Amino acid sequence: MKKVTVVCAAAILVMASVSGAAIRYKQSGPWQDISVDDGIGGTTSGWQGGAVPGEGVDARINWGNNTVTLDYEAPTVGNLKIGVDEGGHLVINEGGIMSSSGWSGIGVTGAISASMIVNSGGTANIGGHLWMGAGGVGNFGLLEINDGGVVNVGQNIGLGTINANSPSGGTATINVNDGGLLNLHHWSDTLSIQDGSVLNIFGSGIVTVGGNRVTAAYGYADIGKITGNGGSGIMATFDPDLNLTTIVVPEPATMLLLGLGGLLIRRRR
Secondary structure (H helix, E strand, O other): OHHHHHHHHHHHHHHOEEOOOEEEEEOOEEOOOEOOEOOOOOEOOEEOOOOEEOOOOEEEEOOOOEEEEEOOEOOOEOEEEEEEOOOEEEEEOOOOEEEEOOOEEEEEEOOOEEEEEEOOOOEEEEOOOEEEOOOOOOOEEEEEEOOOOEEEEOOOEEEOEOOOOOOOOOEEEEEEOOOOEEEEOOOOOOOOEOOOOEEEEOOOOEEEEEOOOHHHHHHHHHOOOEEEOOOEOOEEEEEOOOOEEEEEOOOHHHHHHHHHHHHHHHHHO
């Protein structure tokens, strides 16, 4: 009976999705909630418009710094926008899968703060670009990927920019924590991480980027835009068979060898 109940509940949620609009999540609560008449002259928390957002929808989490939680596979939305003129936060917990076919933003417009937290067993699949801290001075976007959390980005990424070319005036931080995984389709080799923004990798956290991005990764690291454990070095390697660059924090023994190697090179010079 329990399995039947779960399947029926999932079917109801999918049927209740909508498309072709921009809708906001009122106040805070779980993703599947829909805002309805509360019987006392107001409405309850949840998605406005009478349905959970679906394909083609701008799903907006931006209601007075609200927090929305997700612990099931939600219908794919068009664009996900967290923090549009008002702050907002999304927490993806175990079993939660958020997917967007278009671009997503964390900190889109206004002098606000916005965040996405992906916990163990949670996944965010972003089909398009991911723009963070894109909304001008005072705008801040945070992406926190915790142990067992996964974020996949299907196109470009921008921290402190909405086009991976010019600065927006805002700032952004990505923390790929111990055990977290961030998979990037690609980035702009010098402009995806603008001044004041940073990609931090901690412990066994992993970042992958399509193509040979080794030189770019070290270039970002040299100016403090990619860090290992908040300040130590990173190690970037390219796999030509996969056409993939992997960026990690090297083990202490590896760091020692790298340091000795650098010393020997300097001595030879």
